[in-house]
Amino acid sequence: MLVLGIETTCDETAAAVVERSGDGQGRILSNIVLSQVSEHAAFGGVVPEIAARAHVEALDRIIGKAMAEAGKSFSEIDGVAAAAGPGLIGGVIVGLTTAKAIALVNDKPLIAINHLEAHALTARLTASTQFPYCLFLASGGHTQILAVRGVGDYSLLGTTLDDAIGEAFDKTAKLLGLGYPGGPQVEKEALRGNATRFTLPRPMHGRPEPQFSLSGLKTALRLDAEAIAPLSDQDVADLCASFQQAVVEVIHDRLRAGMKMFRARHGAPTALVAAGGVAANEAVRKILQRVAFEHGIKLVVPPGELCTDNGAMIAWAGAERLALGLTDPLDFAPRARWPLEDIAGPKTKPGMMDA
Ligand code: KG4
Ligand code: ZN
Secondary structure: OEEEEEEOOOOEEEEEEEEEOOOOOEEEEEEEEEEOHHHHHHHOOOOHHHHHHHHHHHHHHHHHHHHHHHOOOHHHOOEEEEEEEOOOHHHHHHHHHHHHHHHHHHOOOEEEEEHHHHHHHHHHHHHOOOOOEEEEEEOOOOEEEEEEEEOOEEEEEEEEOOOOHHHHHHHHHHHOOOOOOHHHHHHHHHHOOOOOOOOOOOOOOOOOOOOEOOHHHHHHHHHHHHHOOOOOHHHHHHHHHHHHHHHHHHHHHHHHHHHHHHHHHHOOOOEEEEEOHHHHOHHHHHHHHHHHHHOOOEEEOOOHHHHOOOHHHHHHHHHHHHHOOOOEOOOOOOOOOOOHHHOOOOOOOOOOOOO
């Protein structure tokens, strides 16, 4: 089964062709990602209107490249998948409308994909991970702990009450005069910093509900930075190191609570799976490894280019749904908001769909 996948929900214009064999194995034939980072850098964040226009300008070319690299024509694919939300609505409209046009002209089924579902299922593309597994999704827009029980069967265990973790990294970088996106910059600075110099809070520590809260941490960091301004290079490094250490400890504690809730509600997970840009952080990866070790399960972290936004994850989610006979009508509406739990799954019993 061959599926074209299109991703335009944020600041990456991406398209990919992915194959899913009958036994559920995945293979990426092409995966083209065009980042708009340089177009948004001057603003210190993604500007929705600029993003939507950039998607319009680039998408046809990116899709053409993905098809050419895969060596396939539209007539050879079995379905067209596009991220239909959640995300910046202008971009979502661009990707979904393009997918509808390709599907209509070539008489192929459309699969409207929830962007979060695509992140959730990536571990099955890269590591054939079996259900049920615990997903830690941490990106610029999302921070969630989920029980992934089957295609279309997701249960939210915990999320953030305010900022997403990636967003907290980005805001910290902005406050300290580092570039955008902030995560990689903060990580780099933290390497030469003293993580014990500033005493920052560990919000929600010890609470049984696996919720996150990052805004108090961000405010504490700002107050510490203001108290010693102007900042030397070493001050910036020490603030980054102290911030990252606090985030890592928060993730450790919150995931422990999440795993406990997972086991109580859904039994033992087969794996701890990480997704989203924050999983590119080495210190975060180390703590995820530790959590997995503590629970005697494996850690699955897809390669960096599949953790951040890409077309292959959309194509793969499309293939997983298509394999279950799940397609969508051409009037499917784009959605700015689309919680994972609202997703329609197959009408079979959970646990019966690990095909
Ligand atoms: O998944 P992603 O590419 O896009 C979405 O937000 O959907 O994630 C981007 C986020 C940004 O907030 C970025 O600062 C963060 O992931 N990030 C990192 C690192 N690399 C990217 N955060 C911490 N450490 C990193 N190395
Ligand atoms: Zn994403």
